[in-house]
Amino acid sequence: MQQYPKDKLKEVEQILLDKEMELKKVYQVAVAKADNLYSQKILDEAIDAYMAAHEIKNDEVYPLNMINQIKKYIADHAIVDILNSSVIISNNTERKFDFQPVDIRQRKNNYVVMKARVLSESKPKVYLNYGKDATRSGGIVLKSIKDNEMNDYIIRVSAQDPWYRIDNTWLKLYSEGGDIEVSFIQISTAD
Numbered sequence: 001m002q003q004y005p006k007d008k009l010k011e012v013e014q015i016l017l018d019k020e021m022e023l024k025k026v027y028q029v030a031v032a033k034a035d036n037l038y039s040q041k042i043l044d045e046a047i048d049a050y051m052a053a054h055e056i057k058n059d060e061v062y063p064l065n066m067i068n069q070i071k072k073y074i075a076d077h078a079i080v081d082i083l084n085s086s087v088i089i090s091n092n093t094e095r096k097f098d099f100q101p102v103d104i105r106q107r108k109n110n111y112v113v114m115k116a117r118v119l120s121e122s123k124p125k126v127y128l129n130y131g132k133d134a135t136r137s138g139g140i141v142l143k144s145i146k147d148n149e150m151n152d153y154i155i156r157v158s159a160q161d162p163w164y165r166i167d168n169t170w171l172k173l174y175s176e177g178g179d180i181e182v183s184f185i186q187i188s189t190a191d
Contacts, residue, residue, distance in 0.1 A: 027057045034066065041109055041190045043070050044156045073190065074113055074154060079106055080187035082171065088119065088181050094174040097185060101132075101167035106189050110158040112171065115184040117150045124178030128155060130168045137162035145180055 034049035047067050054063035082097045089095045102110060112128060123146075129139035138160045142153060157163045173182060 023057065027053055027060065030056055031062065034063065038066065038070065042156065043074060043190055044111065044154045046070060047154060071152060071154075074111055074188045077190060078113075078186045078188045079110075082187065083114075083182065083185040086181055086183045088179060089173055089175045090179050091120065091124065092174075092176060094172050095182075097171045097173075098169060099171070099187070101169055102187060104164075104167075107158060107164045109190040110156075110163060111188045111190065112155045112157050113184070113186045113188050114153050114155070114182055115150050116145050116153060116180050116182045118145050118148055118178055119181050120178035122178040124180060125176045126180060127172075127174040127176070128157075129172045129174070130157065130163065130170065131172075132166055132169050137166045137168055150181075150183060 030049060030053035034046050034053055037043075037046035037049055047070055050063040050066045050070075054060065054067075080099050080102060082099050087095060116126070118124065126142040126145055127139055128142055129136050131137040138157075140155055140157065140160070142155065145151070145153075162168075171185065173180075
């Protein structure tokens with residue numbers, strides 16, 4: 001009779017060990033994906049992949065260290081400051097931000113970096129458009145601005161051909177479905 005509880009305990013321990021090993025494998029795959037994106041300098045997707053790895057094993061510090069390293073790298077490679085004060089973009093309105101065109105030699109791997117937060121109860125969709133004069137060259141639908149705390153957003157714009165080919169001189173942010181506050185916008189490069 002005493003052997004049965006011992007056998008069951010060993011069985012449970014083995015199940016827990018198997019689950020831990022599977023979690024470790026999934027984590028290692030997620031980190032490898034993130035490291036690969038980082039080595040290719042696809043920094044926005046690398047951050048997302050490191051965050052996914054962190055969510056798998058939140059006791060591991062490596063993913064958060066890499067996210068901080070990427071953010072520092074992008075901040076250190078800023079080439080155009082667009083906004084350094086707080087502005088509110090109300091629901092269904094657009095705000096334009098002018099800047100001098102980025103030198104073509106620096107457009108290879110550009111990111112728009114911004115700090116933003118939601119001011120309303122609903123989660124708005126935010127559109128980032130860019131262009132020259134009165135012509136829109138391109139745009140990106142941002143992932144939802146998450147919550148009421150100021151967060152960093154790193155958006156790879158150089159993946160779009162019009163960013164590279166055209167001397168863009170403005171960015172516009174449009175908020176649909178809620179109000180947002182933006183406190184910082186910058187263009188950075190990842191040579």
